Amino acid sequence: MTAVLVTRPGGENDPLVAELESRGFRVRAVPTVLTRAVPVEWPDFARYDWVVVTSAAGVAALPVALAGPRWAAVGEATASALRARGVKVDLVPADANGIALAEALPDSGGTRVLLVRASLADPDLPAGLRKRGALVDEVTAYETVEGPAESAEELRQALRQPDIAAVVFASGSAVRGFMKLGGPTSLPAITIGPRTSAVARDAGFQVVAEAEAAGVEQLAAAVTRAIPNVNTPGAERPRRLRTSPAVRALVRETRLDPEQLIAPLFVISGRETRHEIPSLVGHHRLTPDLALREAHRFAELGIGGVLLFGIPESKDRNGSGADDPRGPVPETLRLLRGEGLPLALAADVCLCEYTSHGHCGVLDGEKVDNDATLPRLAAAAIAYAEAGADIVGPSAMMDGQVAALRSGLDAAGLGGTAIMAYASKHASSFYGPFREAAGSTPSFGDRKSYQMDPANAHEALREMQLDADEGADILMVKPAITSLDLLARARQRFDLPLAAYQVSGEAAMIEAAAQRGWIDRRGAILESLTAIARAGAGIVMSYFAADAAAWLRERR
Numbered sequence: 438m439t440a441v442l443v444t445r446p447g448g449e450n451d452p453l454v455a456e457l458e459s460r461g462f463r464v465r466a467v468p469t470v471l472t473r474a475v476p477v478e479w480p481d482f483a484r485y486d487w488v489v490v491t492s493a494a495g496v497a498a499l500p501v502a503l504a505g506p507r508w509a510a511v512g513e514a515t516a517s518a519l520r521a522r523g524v525k526v527d528l529v530p531a532d533a534n535g536i537a538l539a540e541a542l543p544d545s546g547g548t549r550v551l552l553v554r555a556s557l558a559d560p561d562l563p564a565g566l567r568k569r570g571a572l573v574d575e576v577t578a579y580e581t582v583e584g585p586a587e588s589a590e591e592l593r594q595a596l597r598q599p600d601i602a603a604v605v606f607a608s609g610s611a612v613r614g615f616m617k618l619g620g621p622t623s624l625p626a627i628t629i630g631p632r633t634s635a636v637a638r639d640a641g642f643q644v645v646a647e648a649e650a651a652g653v654e655q656l657a658a659a660v661t662r663a664i665p666n667v668n669t670p671g672a673e674r675p676r677r678l679r680t681s682p683a684v685r686a687l688v689r690e691t692r693l694d695p696e697q698l699i700a701p702l703f704v705i706s707g708r709e710t711r712h713e714i715p716s717l718v719g720h721h722r723l724t725p726d727l728a729l730r731e732a733h734r735f736a737e738l739g740i741g742g743v744l745l746f747g748i749p750e751s752k753d754r755n756g757s758g759a760d761d762p763r764g765p766v767p768e769t770l771r772l773l774r775g776e777g778l779p780l781a782l783a784a785d786v787c788l789c790e791y792t793s794h795g796h797c798g799v800l801d802g803e804k805v806d807n808d809a810t811l812p813r814l815a816a817a818a819i820a821y822a823e824a825g826a827d828i829v830g831p832s833a834m835m836d837g838q839v840a841a842l843r844s845g846l847d848a849a850g851l852g853g854t855a856i857m858a859y860a861s862k863h864a865s866s867f868y869g870p871f872r873e874a875a876g877s878t879p880s881f882g883d884r885k886s887y888q889m890d891p892a893n894a895h896e897a898l899r900e901m902q903l904d905a906d907e908g909a910d911i912l913m914v915k916p917a918i919t920s921l922d923l924l925a926r927a928r929q930r931f932d933l934p935l936a937a938y939q940v941s942g943e944a945a946m947i948e949a950a951a952q953r954g955w956i957d958r959r960g961a962i963l964e965s966l967t968a969i970a971r972a973g974a975g976i977v978m979s980y981f982a983a984d985a986a987a988w989l990r991e992r993r
Contacts, residue, residue, distance in 0.1 A: 439664055442595055442604045442624070444469040444611040446494070452514075453605070456657040459676065462664075465595040467588050469614035472555060472579045474498050480574065482506055485551040487528075487542065491535065491562065493518040495553040498578035501953065506551070511538050511562075512651060522954035533651035534630070539565025546570035557581040557610060559632070583610050584617025592618050602664050603627050603645065607656065609636035616640055627663050629656050686992075691971040693963070695739035695986035699783060699936075699978045703874050704728050704765040705748050716870035717941055717980060718948045722748055725769040732773055732780060738986035742781030744830065744978055745769055745821075746875055749791055755799055756791035760816035767824035774825030783828040783857060784821040786814055786842065789877040796879050797833040797887065805887055807835050814838055815845030822846055822854040830913070832859040834887045839907035857936060857976075858909035861897035861923055864888035867916045867942025874941065897923050898930065905933055911976065916940040918965060921972040928973030936976035937969045944980040959988060 440463040445451045449466045457464050472494040479500050482488060490496055491511045496518035508526050510516035512533030516526045530537035539562050542548070550573045552563055558581075566573050592615075595601065604620070606612050607629040613636070616622075622641035628634045629651050634644045646663035648655040678688045703714070703722045711721040723731060732743055747766035749758035758764050766784050773782055788810065789797045798810030810833060818829040829846075831838040839858050846854050864885040872878040889897060897920075901912050912927060914920035917937035927935055947965070951958035962981045969977050979985065 439463065439602050440465060440598060440600045441627075441660055441664065442467065442601050444605060444615055445607050446471050452653045453607075453656060456653050457660060460657060460661055462660065463600075465598065465601065467592045467595050469584060469588060469592070469612075469618055469620070470608060470610040471582045471585045471588075473582060474579050475556070475577060477576060477578055479576070480551065482551065484549060485574075486548045488551045488553065489538065489542075489562070489566075490515055490519065490553045491538075491558065492555065494555070494579050496522060497954075499553065499954075509538060509542060511535065514653070521957050535559055535562030536565055538562060539569065542566065542569070542571065547572065550574070551576060553578045555579055555581045557583070581610050583614035585614070588614075589618050592620060596620065603660070604642075605656065605660060606633050606637055609633050612636045612640055612642070625663070627656070627660050691967055693966055693970055693985070693989055695982075695989050696741040697970065697975060697977055698740050698966075698982040698986060699742045699744050699781070699976060700735050700740055700982035701744045701746060701978060701980060702728050702731060702769075703746050703748060704769045706750050706765045706768070714870070714874045716873050716945055718944075720874065720980060722874065725765060725772050728769045729772045729776060732776070732778055735983060735986075736778045736780055738983055739990065740780065740982050740986050741976070742783055742828075743773070744783045744785060745826075746785050747790055748876055752791055752793040754793055756788035756813060759786075759788050759791040759813065760820040762820050762824065764820075767820055770821060770824035770826055781827050782825055783830055784818075784826045785832055786818045786821065786829050787832045788813060788817075789833075789879075790875045794880045795872075795877050796882075797884065798835055803881065805835075807837070807887075810835050811837055811841035812845075815841045818842045818854075818856075819845055819849045819851065822849070822851040826854060828855045828857050828911070830857040830859060832862060832915075834859065834862050834884075834889070837907070839904045839909045843908035855910040856908065857911040857913055858901075858904040858907075859915055859938075860901040860904040860909065860912045861914045861920060861927075862888055863891040863916060863919065865891060865916050865919070865940070865942070867919070867940050870941035870945045891919060894923060894926070898926060901927055901931065905931060909933065911936050913938060913976075913978075914974075916943060917969045917974070917977065918943050921968060924969070924972035924974055934976060935974050936978065937972075937974035939965065939969060939977060939979040939981070941980065947981075959984075963988060 443466045446468045448468045454464045454466050485506045488506050489509045508524050509528040510526050516529045519526050530541040548571045550571045552573055552575045556577050563573050603625040605627045625645040626637045626642035627646045629648045634647050637644050646659040648659040705722045707724040708726055710724045711727055714720045745766050787797050796805050798805040821829055831842055911934045913936040914923050915938040917939045947961050950956045
């Protein structure tokens with residue numbers, strides 16, 4: 438297999454590497470040029486008609502607030518990076534270079550332009566804009582480092598390989614950096630365009646191919662033309678089934694549906710009141726009447742159900758409010774049941790929201806008394822079932838909790854109420870936002886004496902088996918993203934429906950990264966939910982249920 442040396446700043450993560458590998462090349466990626474952010478005193482964007490950005494590195498350097506002007510990107514890679522930050526890109530020139538961008542900017546006479554660029558950027562873009570009458574302010578958002586010292590040893594190792602057929606340059610800076618690091622001019626060079634070719638030839642390289650346009654695919658095509666002796670994969674070409682959105686959808690193995698999703702709701706007593714939950718973006722503590730409105734929205738989106746968590750007005754040592762028929766959960770259930778919405782109504786059964794100490798059961802000194810807690814859990818489950826719950830979910834992780842609920846419900850004539858057991862619930866670090874929302878942080882100690890050690894897979898399966906034997910109708914794992922292996926193993930072992938809870942910390946991580954422009958929020962949400970379903974979950978509790986349901990309906 439032919440090997441090529443790629444010198445772009447992205448290193449192994451550069452999209453050119455993946456494109457060349459898909460064409461059968463073996464790639465060594467050594468950045469001979471890097472970009473590093475520099476301190477910037479950003480002007481007020483509202484003063485400008487246009488903000489022009491020339492690279493993804495420039496996008497990464499932008500401040501959080503990106504409102505006001507129109508936006509131009511030098512090429513599709515930069516435009517994609519801007520869109521990932523939530524920016525509407527108004528202009529991308531047909532040719533990805535500064536001259537083309539300067540010529541494409543409409544009505545530039547007198548236009549105020551903020552140009553975000555690198556320290557060593559070519560002067561043709563600002564010169565072209567000013568020639569057309571634009572008033573240009575330049576901001577150096579990052580510096581270009583040619584020949585970074587951290588690449589020196591990596592380049593030496595790559596050059597020791599005898600089968601490197603060519604070196605690929607995507608900028609004059611990459612050529613100069615290669616030379617500074619001691620790279621030889623004896624390797625044939627393949628470049629992204631005429632300017633880079635000129636720099637390479639001036640340095641002594643033989644340029645054997647040049648991309649027809651400035652893009653990853655065009656540069657990879659130039660490599661393929663120059664070095665055709667590549668071992669092709671023959672008849673086995675999985676990429677045939679990835680050629681278009683329609684084909685990819687046709688062969689998709691795991692499919693999400695809004696009916697698989699359950700939306701958590703935090704309910705409080707009262708009327709017409711909502712309290713924001715800062716650590717759970719878009720979520721609130723709601724009084725029953727507002728929870729009903731939210732449930733109507735969920736039903737219109739086709740979501741499968743809701744899972745209620747109650748926050749009482751007062752708490753005590755034994756969590757007596759958990760089974761109060763006038764509490765926020767029973768009151769909300771009665772409203773929802775009376776409305777006849779096409780939603781499965783589920784209620785969490787635990788004492789942590791109701792106890793003054795924040796633990797999930799009755800205390801004996803400073804220890805949770807397992808057997809004294811079971812009747813309290815059963816009483817809460819009966820109260821919720823009587824108020825209209827289809828499903829009750831014991832989450833306290835007490836031994837025997839499923840059996841206690843099953844016997845209590847059956848004795849109360851509520852044998853039709855299903856039990857969704859929090860069978861494998863870890864003592865996790867991902868519950869922080871939930872505990873803020875529910876006011877359930879323990880006042881002392883932690884929950885490791887009753888919630889599971891995340892390291893124990895065999896124990897998790899044992900817990901699932903015990904809950905199944907005690908009469909659970911659905912088995913749940915929690916947190917979802919750290920339990921995918923357990924879901925897969927449970928799917929092979931149990932015939933019961935499996936559920937997974939994409940917990941508050943998982944949601945908070947995605948929201949935080951998306952707000953900073955580090956990830957695509959929609960893509961990350963749907964990808965994570967798909968992974969949970971792929972691992973074996975038929976039911977997913979998620980704080981993204983409403984957003985995901987809306988997006989899934991768009992696909993239809």
